[in-house]
Amino acid sequence: MLRLLSSIYKELLVLIRDRAGLAILFIMPLVLILIMTVIQDATFKTVKEVNISMILVNNDKDSLGEAISDGLYASEFFQIVEEINGEKITEETAKELVAKGNYKIGIIIPERATDAIRGNVNALINKSFKSFNIPGVKKRTKKSTIDVTIYIDPAISNSFKNMVMSSLEEFTSQLEIEMFFRNFSEAMAQLMPDQKPIKFESFETIKYQEVYASTTEKEILPNSVQHNVPAWTMFAMFFIVLPLAGNIIKERDDGSAFRLKTMPGSFVTVMFSKIFVFLGVSFVQFILMLMVGVYIMPALGLPQLEIGPHKIALGVMALSSGLAATGYGVAIGTIATTHEQAATFGAVSIIIFAALGGIWVPVYVMPHTIKIISQFSPLHWGLNGFYDIFLRGGDLMVVLAEAGKLLIFFVIMLGIAIVYNNYNKTK
Amino acid sequence: MQENQHIIELKYLSKYYKGSNIPAIDNINLNIDKGEIYGLLGPNGAGKTTTISILCGLFGPTSGNVFIDGMEFQHSSEKIKSIIGVVPQEIALYPSLTAKENLTFFGHLYGLKGKHLKTRIDECLELFGLEKNANRRIKTFSGGMKRRINLIAGILHKPKIIYLDEPTVGIDVQSRTVILEHLKNINKEGTTIIYTSHYMEEAENFCSRVAIIDQGKILTEGKPKELIAGKEEYTDLESIFLNITGRALRDE
Numbered sequence: 001m002l003r004l005l006s007s008i009y010k011e012l013l014v015l016i017r018d019r020a021g022l023a024i025l026f027i028m029p030l031v032l033i034l035i036m037t038v039i040q041d042a043t044f045k046t047v048k049e050v051n052i053s054m055i056l057v058n059n060d061k062d063s064l065g066e067a068i069s070d071g072l073y074a075s076e077f078f079q080i081v082e083e084i085n086g087e088k089i090t091e092e093t094a095k096e097l098v099a100k101g102n103y104k105i106g107i108i109i110p111e112r113a114t115d116a117i118r119g120n121v122n123a124l125i126n127k128s129f130k131s132f133n134i135p136g137v138k139k140r141t142k143k144s145t146i147d148v149t150i151y152i153d154p155a156i157s158n159s160f161k162n163m164v165m166s167s168l169e170e171f172t173s174q175l176e177i178e179m180f181f182r183n184f185s186e187a188m189a190q191l192m193p194d195q196k197p198i199k200f201e202s203f204e205t206i207k208y209q210e211v212y213a214s215t216t217e218k219e220i221l222p223n224s225v226q227h228n229v230p231a232w233t234m235f236a237m238f239f240i241v242l243p244l245a246g247n248i249i250k251e252r253d254d255g256s257a258f259r260l261k262t263m264p265g266s267f268v269t270v271m272f273s274k275i276f277v278f279l280g281v282s283f284v285q286f287i288l289m290l291m292v293g294v295y296i297m298p299a300l301g302l303p304q305l306e307i308g309p310h311k312i313a314l315g316v317m318a319l320s321s322g323l324a325a326t327g328y329g330v331a332i333g334t335i336a337t338t339h340e341q342a343a344t345f346g347a348v349s350i351i352i353f354a355a356l357g358g359i360w361v362p363v364y365v366m367p368h369t370i371k372i373i374s375q376f377s378p379l380h381w382g383l384n385g386f387y388d389i390f391l392r393g394g395d396l397m398v399v400l401a402e403a404g405k406l407l408i409f410f411v412i413m414l415g416i417a418i419v420y421n422n423y424n425k426t427k
Numbered sequence: 428m429q430e431n432q433h434i435i436e437l438k439y440l441s442k443y444y445k446g447s448n449i450p451a452i453d454n455i456n457l458n459i460d461k462g463e464i465y466g467l468l469g470p471n472g473a474g475k476t477t478t479i480s481i482l483c484g485l486f487g488p489t490s491g492n493v494f495i496d497g498m499e500f501q502h503s504s505e506k507i508k509s510i511i512g513v514v515p516q517e518i519a520l521y522p523s524l525t526a527k528e529n530l531t532f533f534g535h536l537y538g539l540k541g542k543h544l545k546t547r548i549d550e551c552l553e554l555f556g557l558e559k560n561a562n563r564r565i566k567t568f569s570g571g572m573k574r575r576i577n578l579i580a581g582i583l584h585k586p587k588i589i590y591l592d593e594p595t596v597g598i599d600v601q602s603r604t605v606i607l608e609h610l611k612n613i614n615k616e617g618t619t620i621i622y623t624s625h626y627m628e629e630a631e632n633f634c635s636r637v638a639i640i641d642q643g644k645i646l647t648e649g650k651p652k653e654l655i656a657g658k659e660e661y662t663d664l665e666s667i668f669l670n671i672t673g674r675a676l677r678d679e
Contacts, residue, residue, distance in 0.1 A: 006535035010521065010528070017523040017564075255517030259580065262483040262513040263536045264505050424486070 003265040007273030014247070015277060025243060025281055026288060029236030033289050034296065036232045041224035041302055052160065053079040055094045055106040055151075062114030064146070064175055068107065071171035077163075078105075091149070098151040105164055106151035116146045117172075121180045125187055134191065148172075223303040229293040230386030231359045234379050236289065237282045237321050238350045241329035244278045245342040248333030268418065275326045275414075282322035306390070313389050313396040320406035321382040327413035328378070334417040353379040381405040433494070434588060434619050435459040435482065440491035442477050442643075451477040452488070453643035459636075461587075464610075464620040466634035468627070468664075470672050474643040475623045479590050482621065483513050496587060509537065512586035516593040518573045519580070522566035526557060526576050529565060530583060537584035551579040554609055571602030578606055582613060589613070591622045595629065607633055627665035631655075637664070641672045 015022065056072060058065040072080050081103065082089060089097075094106035148168065152161055251257045260270055293305025307314065329346070336342035354360070356370065357379030363371055374380050385402035388394030437457040443450050452474045459465045467475045481488050484500045484507060493499065495507045520529045527548060534544040552558045555575040565573060574594065582589055591610070595603040607629070614620050624630050630637055631651045638648040647654060647667070655661045661670070 002535050002538070002540055006532055010524070010532045013528060014521055014523055254522070255515050255519035256521060258485070258515050258517070259513060259519035259533070260536070261485055262508060262511065263533070264508045264538065265536050 003269050004273055007265075007270055008276050011247075011273050011277040015281070021243060025240070026285060029233075029239070029285050030288060030292055032236050033229060033232045033292055034300075037224055037228040037293075037297060037302060038300065040228050052077075052104050053081060054164075055089055055097060055103050056080050056082050057089055057091055057094050057106065057108045058082070059091075059111045060109045060113040062112075063179065064114040064117055064172065065109045067175040068109055068148075068168065068171050071167065072107075075167060077167070095151050098153050101153055101155060104153045104156045104160070107168070108149040108151070110147060110149075113146045113148065116144045117176060117179060118183070119144060121176065121183050124180065125184050128184075129187065225293055225297050225303045225305045226390050227387075229289065229297075229305050230390050231383055233286060233289045234321060234357070234382040234386060235350070235354050235359055237285060237318075237382075238325045238328070238353065238379060239347075240278055240282045240285070240322075240325050241332060241346045241350060242343055244274060244326060244329030245333035245336060245346055246339055247274060247278075248330065249336060249339055249342055271330050271414070271417065275323070275330060278326045278329065279319070279322045282325055283318055286318045286322070308389060308393055310389055310393070310395045313394065313399045316396060316403050317382065317385045317389065317399050320403040320410075321378075321385075323410040324378045324382070324406040324413075327410035327417075331413040331417045331420075334420050350379075353377045356380060357383050359383065378406055378409045381409075432460055433458040434461045434496050435465075435621070436492075436494040437478075438492045438494075440478075440481070440488050440493065442474075442481065443489045450489075450643045452481075454491070455640075455643070455645055457638065457645065457648075459619065459621065461619055462614065462617055464614050464622060464633060464635045466630045466637035467621065467623045467640060468625075468630055468637055468668060469640040473641045473672075475640065476592065477643075478640070479592055479621070479623060483511065483590060484508060509584070510587040512581040512584065512589045514578050514581035514589065514591045514594050516596060518565075518577050520565050520573070520576060523564060525562050525564050526552065526568075527561045529576065530580060533580045534583050539584055547583060547585075551583060555579060555605060571598040574598050574602060575606060578610075582618075586618065588619045588621065591620060593624055594622070595624070595626065603629075627663065627668055631664040639668055639671060646671045 054072070056069060058069055060066075069080075072078055084093070091108045094103075094108060097103050098106040150164070150168075248257075251260075290305065290307060294307065298304040332342050332346050336345060354377075356374040356377040357363075358366075358374065359379060363374050363380065366374060381402045385399040385406075388398045388402070392398070435458070437455050440452055440455040440457075441450055442452040455474075455478070467478060469475050480486060481493055482495070484504055487500065496510060498507050500507060521532075524532070530548045530551070531544065534540075534548065539547060548561075549558065552561050555578070557572060557575055557579075560568065560572065565576065568576065574597075578591075578594060581591075589610075594610075595606055598606075610620060611633070622630070622634060634651060636648065636650055637654070639646050649657075651664050654667055655663060657667075658670075661667050
């Protein structure tokens with residue numbers, strides 16, 4: 001016990017006296033979490049808040065053009081530009097401006113587009129009447145397709161493009177329904193002149209109510225902070241692998257490890273002291289990062305991090321994530337022969353673990369094979385556990401499975417380090 | 428446990444590193460008695476470090492047996508480690524810790540504690556003229572001071588056997604003299620010393636017996652004076668060394 005305590009004290013002294021290293025250990029994760037959350041905040045904002053500029057060239061001057069124009073203006077999602085320096089934008093100019101990246105989207109509504117819709121609607125009404133052996137009453141029944149051209153900046157995100165397309169489809173389908181109903185009503189009036197024409201009224205029969213599913217009574221609103229703080233906290237905590245592996249390699253390089261191996265007390269005692277100290281560091285990092293979410297992010301105009309009621313679950317997840325990270329650091333530090341090897345392999349492998357874990361792109365959108373591989377990423381387990389707490393209101397029982405996986409990972413990593421160390425003795 | 432006066436016994440000891448067909452140690456038999464200062468001399472790559480590493484328990488031999496005070500590492504690793512002290516050639520200390528903090532840490536690992544440890548640290552620091560620098564960080568020490576602290580860290584627990592790997596390399600005459608004098612005093616108290624060096628003159632004066640090894644084999648062994656007297660052309664240990672190991676340059 002004295003050996004372990006003394007080793008822990010020595011590790012603490014070495015750590016505390018490396019002021020620059022200490023600053024990097026605590027300041028860099030905070031900078032990382034702040035920057036990443038602020039950057040990623042935009043993707044969580046509604047399109048209304050982002051307000052992207054868009055060119056509209058309305059050559060129709062009839063119902064379709066009006067419907068699209070009114071819909072776009074009314075949505076407030078976009079900043080609509082139809083003129084530049086008092087001059088109407090043409091299709092060519094629109095294409096050029098979007099190609100240059102000055103505008104993200106350019107919508108070109110062709111001439112006589114409404115006439116084309118009207119012809120299509122009338123043809124449909126006549127066809128319906130004919131099925132009841134009623135002669136067609138509508139004229140101008142030419143069926144044709146309408147090509148609304150949309151110029152898209154290649155740099156634009158797919159999700160934004162899809163949002164614009166679905167908005168346009170919504171405006172046009174509403175117009176088609178209205179036109180069909182109005183024309184149908186007019187046709188009926190022609191057949192039954194005594195009847196009062198039916199006036200079209202828009203109505204909503206289905207309303208969508210968004211409720212974020214949570215196991216607690218209180219609904220947790222997902223936002224950039226609730227998503228990003230746990231994600232980047234996990235990522236930053238795993239970066240403890242680098243100083244820990246570096247510490248082990250430095251001890252080996254400066255000969256201290258040689259002396260330690262010739263002294264009573266096993267390799268495990270020395271490693272446990274390092275794990276204990278670096279686990280403490282990762283836990284402090286975790287608390288600091290949560291404090292940034294709670295106190296500093298609101299001051300920067302971001303939502304405040306809601307920690308929720310399950311503090312024990314949070315503590316268990318923090319400790320198991322810290323243990324997984326330190327175990328990984330011990331394994332890399334034991335196996336790598338140089339600082340360069342440890343730093344390169346450590347950093348790249350953490351980024352791979354993070355990518356597989358869903359830190360950047362959610363696992364549910366990944367290809368099937370990657371989804372299977374991601375199940376073996378410790379950052380995936382950690383992120384799932386933290387999302388259970390921060391987004392789904394999960395308690396200790398909910399996160400036990402993920403915490404267990406992280407602990408098993410820690411044991412495996414430590415086992416690898418011990419086996420490798422013993423293997424080295426037989427060289 | 429074997430009952431004999433040899434504190435170290437090497438029996439038919441061989442070591443092949445993995446992937447190598449050339450033995451680093453080739454069937455060595457060696458007995459070192461209690462209270463000896465035994466010098467392992469040889470050119471670079473002769474097998475000195477491999478021998479010392481096996482004697483410290485860093486790794487095992489490919490074949491043969493090692494008995495330390497009658498015990499073998501396979502069965503009594505912890506016991507053996509508690510009776511040996513190692514002074515590596517590198518300054519195996521924590522540069523950001525003070526001399527006292529380093530020694531306290533290593534003392535604790537040897538099981539020393541409390542007042543006994545404190546007294547022992549003070550005693551050693553005074554013995555090697557470092558008492559005024561006890562609270563200075565190692566990284567601020569001169570080369571000679573670092574060597575002395577490196578030595579103290581290996582003898583703090585009063586081991587039965589001390590392994591010294593080039594303990595005086597790269598230091599001034601004053602530090603070298605202090606180190607060798609104190610090592611002789613420690614030896615007089617009954618401690619066995621196993622020593623490697625490239626300084627033949629130092630080895631000749633310091634060691635009670637020496638073995639000159641090359642290519643993993645012991646080429647000659649005995650008391651320095653007896654070896655020198657063995658042939659007319661031998662004037663000192665260095666002439667013997669050059670005569671039997673040759674003048675060809677050696678790489679590690």
